[in-house]
Structure formats: C-alpha cells, structure tokens
Amino acid sequence: xxxxxxxxxxxxxxxxxxxxxxIKANYEVVExxxxxxxxxxxxxxxxxxxxxxxxxxxxxxxxNGMEAMGYFKKxxxxxxxxxxxxxxxxxxxxxxxxxxxxxxxxxxVEKEVxxxxxxxxxxxxxxxx
Numbered sequence: 001x002x003x004x005x006x007x008x009x010x011x012x013x014x015x016x017x018x019x020x021x022x023i024k025a026n027y028e029v030v031e032x033x034x035x036x037x038x039x040x041x042x043x044x045x046x047x048x049x050x051x052x053x054x055x056x057x058x059x060x061x062x063x064n065g066m067e068a069m070g071y072f073k074k075x076x077x078x079x080x081x082x083x084x085x086x087x088x089x090x091x092x093x094x095x096x097x098x099x100x101x102x103x104x105x106x107x108x109v110e111k112e113v114x115x116x117x118x119x120x121x122x123x124x125x126x127x128x129x
Contacts, residue, residue, distance in 0.1 A: 003122045004028045008038040008056040008068060009084070014107060018055070018084070021111045027118065034060040035068025042072075051079055053102075053121040058085045058092075073100060078128050080121035084109060 005027050009015035012033070019029045030051065032038035042051065054072055058065035069081055083096055086107040093104040102124065103117040 002026050002028045003052040003118075003125075004030060004050055005118060006038060006042070006051045006054045007031045008033075008035060008054070008060070008065065010034050010057060010060040014057075018109070018114065021114055022118065025115050025118075034062045035064060035071070036062040038068055039071055042076075051076070052125050053080050053082065053118055055082045055084055055118070057107075058083060059087060069096075069101070078126045080125055082117055082121060084114075 005022055007015060007018055007022070007029055009018065009031075010033050015031055015033070019031055022029050030041060032041055035056070038056070054069075056065040056068055065083065065085075069083070072079060072081060080102040081100070082103045082105060083093075083101050084105045084107060088104075088106045096104055102121045105113060105117060
C-alpha cells in the first residue's frame with residue numbers, strides 16, 4: 001500500500017508539479033489549496049492517522065502553513081511534517097526544525113530533494129500507542 005502524503009500548497013502550478021512527482025514515485029496524494037481546506041479534508045474525510053507525511057507551504061490565504069502545522073502537530077503529533085516555501089528565512093527554518101518539522105525545503109524544490117525528504121519522513125513515521 002503506498003504511503004499517503006497530504007500536500008498543502010496554494011499555487012496550483014506548484015501543487016500540480018509536486019503532486020506529479022509524488023504520484024510518479026508511487027505515493028498517494030491528498031491535496032489542499034490552503035490550511036483550512038487541509039484541516040477540513042482530514043476532519044471530514046479520511047482518517048489523519050492514515051496520512052504518512054504532511055507537506056505544507058507557509059504563505060497561504062485563510063489558514064496559513066504555520067497555523068495548519070500547529071493544528072496538525074497538536075492533533076496528529078506522530079505524522080511527520082515538511083515545510084516547503086518560496087520565502088526562506090533562516091531563523092524560521094531553525095525554529096521549525098527545533099520544534100519537530102522534519103525538513104525545510106525551498107521552492108523551486110528539485111524532484112530528487114523532494115522525494116528524498118518524503119522518503120525519509122515516511123521511514124521515520126511513528127504510530128500512536
């Protein structure tokens with residue numbers, strides 16, 4: 001059974017490229033255009049414990065990536081999270097990594113870098129006891 005990735009990205013073109021790379025690498029992708037939509041899909045749809053990795057942009061309308069990640073970290077602490085941003089900030093990256101984010105990727109993300117980060121996060125995925 002393929003690992004499931006929740007992809008949260010407001011730029012449709014970027015979301016489609018990332019989704020394409022993930023699907024070609026045999027991942028199942030649940031996509032959302034902002035944090036609010038991602039939370040709704042998890043709460044109303046499939047069980048979040050079935051999501052193996054969450055990838056999120058930071059700057060998005062409605063519920064931004066930081067707010068969404070805060071929600072997911074609180075509600076589903078065993079699901080690894082990866083930040084993907086076009087506006088890299090060293091201090092933010094360090095803070096996020098110190099607080100449990102598995103990886104911090106800068107857009108445009110190279111396919112190999114993306115897939116390596118997701119593969120690593122899937123391997124390190126833990127399950128609630």
